[in-house]
Amino acid sequence: MSYGIISIVVILSIFSGFKYPWKWIDALYETQNEKIEIIANKWGNAYRPLVIWCANKSQLKKNSKYSEFENKPKIKNIKNYIISLTGDEKKCLEDKNFRIELINFPIKEVKENKILNEWFNKIPTHIKNFDFIIEENINYKTERFIVETNFFYWSNILEVVENNFDLSDRPQMICAYSKNIGLSNDKCRYRSFYSILEDEQQEDSRMKVFSVDLLSQKDFILLSKGCFNGCITEITYVYDMKKNNIRDLKILEPNLKTWSKYSDKSSSVVKEYDSLINKTNFIVNELEKNYLKPEWFKNIKIQ
Secondary structure (H helix, E strand, O other): OOOHHHHHHHHHHHHOOOOOOHHHHHHHHHHHHHHHHHHHHHHHHHHHHHHHHHHHHHHOOOHHHHHHHHHHHHHOHHHHHOOOOOOOHHHHHHOOOHHHHHOOOOOHHHHHHHHHHHHHHOOHHHHHHEEEEOOOOOEEEEEEEEEEOOOOOOOHHHHHOOHHOOOOOOOOOOEOOOOOOOOHHOOOOOHHHHHHHHHHOOOOEEEEEEEEOOHHEEEEEHHHHHHOOOOOEEEEEEEEEEEEEEEEEEEEOOOOOOOOOOOOOOOOEEEEEEEEHHHHHHHHHEEEEEEEOOHHHHHOOOO
16 A cells, blocks of 8 residues: 555656656645734734734834834834833833823924924014004904915924025015914915915915015014924904905914814714724624734733
């Protein structure tokens, strides 16, 4: 019987160019390895959403290790990534209360508001309270606006490079919005004062444009920085010679970033987080019924 099996093996080897039966044996071995990798990937995919959430919420800038991990979903990458974690990102995965703190006090927004307050406090008093009433005019109007200037082309305050400040002979202008219509989508940063005036009838009725060329460049830059995300402002103005002219300007406070607290269960941010936690917890519990949890995931606390 054994001679017959040996004969079959020899014949298969000869006629297959010595590929069989060794190829079958290799295939069987690879299948076992693949099963191990599949199980490992199941664990990795279960925790991946929480790992990504912590990477985004616990640091101002993504580190290079995260970029590599994010683009390569293989289990060896998530394993090495988690093992190498330190600081707030590691704490985020291991401490559920710290995650709630990151929702209540988001790192990026808190940092941005700190900068906005610092820059606002540097606006000189003579700009915050500007009076240019030169005649009696019953046509004066006083309204409250959110204002910004046309100085910055940066939309992210954390990316502002002060060495690149350059007016390049552009006109100095203020855009005033009667409602917070979304400063990131407005036209103030991308169009000149004169082109806006030409199309004034076609502009959003909630926006008014004012020239502030009378300010020095230094004062205009300080105003632009202090109102990077907009400032709550009262403006007294008159419409004359086909344009709006400022007569009194009171800059009251910076338009700071706002966010929902974890206690606000109607918030989309909170709903997304709770959904992520519930799904992760369910998947991990199901995996634990059949597989041993890898060592590098054991310190991660879900709920």
